[in-house]
Each structure stands twice: as C-alpha cells, then as structure tokens.
Amino acid sequence: MTEAPAYDTTSFVDLIDAFRDLQETLCLVAPPPAATLELTAAVADVTKRLKEFEAPEGHRVARDREMGSDVHPMLVKYEATDTSDTSLAGTVTFNHAHMGGGGAVHGGVIPMLFDDLLGMFVSRRGQPNSRTAFLNVNYRSVTPVLRALRVDARIEKIEGRKTFVTGTISDGYLVCAEAEALFVRLLPGQP
Numbered sequence: 001m002t003e004a005p006a007y008d009t010t011s012f013v014d015l016i017d018a019f020r021d022l023q024e025t026l027c028l029v030a031p032p033p034a035a036t037l038e039l040t041a042a043v044a045d046v047t048k049r050l051k052e053f054e055a056p057e058g059h060r061v062a063r064d065r066e067m068g069s070d071v072h073p074m075l076v077k078y079e080a081t082d083t084s085d086t087s088l089a090g091t092v093t094f095n096h097a098h099m100g101g102g103g104a105v106h107g108g109v110i111p112m113l114f115d116d117l118l119g120m121f122v123s124r125r126g127q128p129n130s131r132t133a134f135l136n137v138n139y140r141s142v143t144p145v146l147r148a149l150r151v152d153a154r155i156e157k158i159e160g161r162k163t164f165v166t167g168t169i170s171d172g173y174l175v176c177a178e179a180e181a182l183f184v185r186l187l188p189g190q191p
C-alpha cells in the first residue's frame with residue numbers, strides 16, 4: 001500500500017503564495033539599513049524553521065508533479081483553464097518580481113514559463129518523463145507585468161520518443177512571445 005504524503009498541498013500552496021508576495025514586495029521597497037538588518041534576521045529565522053522539515057528527494061512538496069508551479073517558489077504560477085489531448089489554454093499574470101525593466105517581463109523569465117508550461121503539458125498529455133532538448137523563444141512584443149495574459153500550448157507531433165510542442169503568450173490579440181520546443185522521453189535508467 002502506498003503511504004499517503006505527510007504534507008498538505010493546500011496549506012503549502014498558501015505558504016508558497018506568501019513567499020511569492022515576499023519576493024514581489026522585495027522588488028518594491030527601499031528599507032533603511034536598520035530595518036534591513038532586522039528583516040534579514042526574521043527571514044533567516046523562517047529558513048531555519050523550514051530546515052526542520054527537510055525531506056528526501058521524491059518527498060518534497062515543491063517537486064509534487066501533480067501540483068506543478070503552484071508549489072514551486074521559483075516557477076511562475078499559471079492557471080490552465082481549457083485542455084484537450086493536444087492543446088492547452090490558460091492565464092498567467094507576471095508580477096513585479098518578474099519585471100526586467102520598463103514594465104516588461106524579464107527576458108529570462110519567459111523561457112522559464114515556457115519550459116514549465118510546455119514540459120508539464122508534454123508530461124501530462126504527451127510523454128511523461130521527458131526532458132527539454134531545445135526551447136526556442138521569440139519575443140514578438142513587450143510582455144507586460146500586472147496584466148492577465150493568455151497562454152497557449154499545443155502538441156504539434158509525436159515521433160517515437162520526441163514530442164514537438166509550441167506555445168504562445170498573448171495580451172488580447174497581440175502575441176507577446178512564442179516558443180517551439182522538443183522534449184525527448186528518457187529511456188529506462190537514463191539519468
């Protein structure tokens with residue numbers, strides 16, 4: 001019998017959301033040195049408390065594949081609203097923590113979203129246990145922060161171990177960024 005996980009994903013999502021709030025707030029402030037010292041100690045206390053719950057690989061909530069980006073502090077959270085076997089539509093709202101400059105999302109954050117979005121989709125609807133072989137991103141127009149944007153993913157074709165997939169981020173009718181990627185399913189025992 002498989003043991004039920006000792007953690008509760010719902011409350012962990014709340015913890016991750018609180019962390020995202022902290023991350024974004026860090027990008028909005030200019031605290032004086034004394035407050036910075038005090039806050040550094042407070043954050044170190046939280047980290048020390050969290051370390052009490054370190055778990056072996058395979059038992060860590062952040063790696064819960066069912067929950068995806070909802071439970072991973074570094075990934076960008078998105079919501080899938082409509083999925084079929086070959087396509088996914090959803091929404092994403094980038095925040096101040098994702099900003100590169102001038103209200104635009106950082107150019108490195110966008111490939112991270114695509115890798116996760118397309119990789120999770122391939123894993124769920126294409127071939128589980130696949131790895132990104134290539135991910136090409138074109139930046140078509142500025143991707144704005146603080147707006148609900150549309151994300152789309154589509155499985156274009158599957159050839160043996162290879163799944164070819166495309167994705168877009170759009171602001172209304174305007175395409176902000178598009179990606180094409182290849183994911184290759186790992187062979188048994190392949191590291």
Ligand SMILES: CCCCCCCC(=O)SCCNC(=O)CCNC(=O)[C@H](O)C(C)(C)COP(=O)(O)OP(=O)(O)OC[C@H]1O[C@@H](n2cnc3c(N)ncnc32)[C@H](O)[C@@H]1OP(=O)(O)O
Nearest residue numbers: 065115116119120123130131132133134160162182184186
């Ligand atoms: C649930 C998880 C969701 C999140 C998903 C996140 C996914 C990730 O970020 S993974 C991390 C980033 N990616 C990596 O680290 C991958 C590093 N590379 C590798 O491990 C290997 O090169 C790997 C697995 C991609 C392919 O290696 P290997 O298994 O030996 O396959 P190999 O035999 O070389 O190639 C298989 C096929 O793919 C093709 N292929 C492999 N790489 C490429 C490439 N870069 N471009 C085009 N074709 C390629 C080959 O030509 C071959 O095609 P065919 O079968 O037609 O001859």
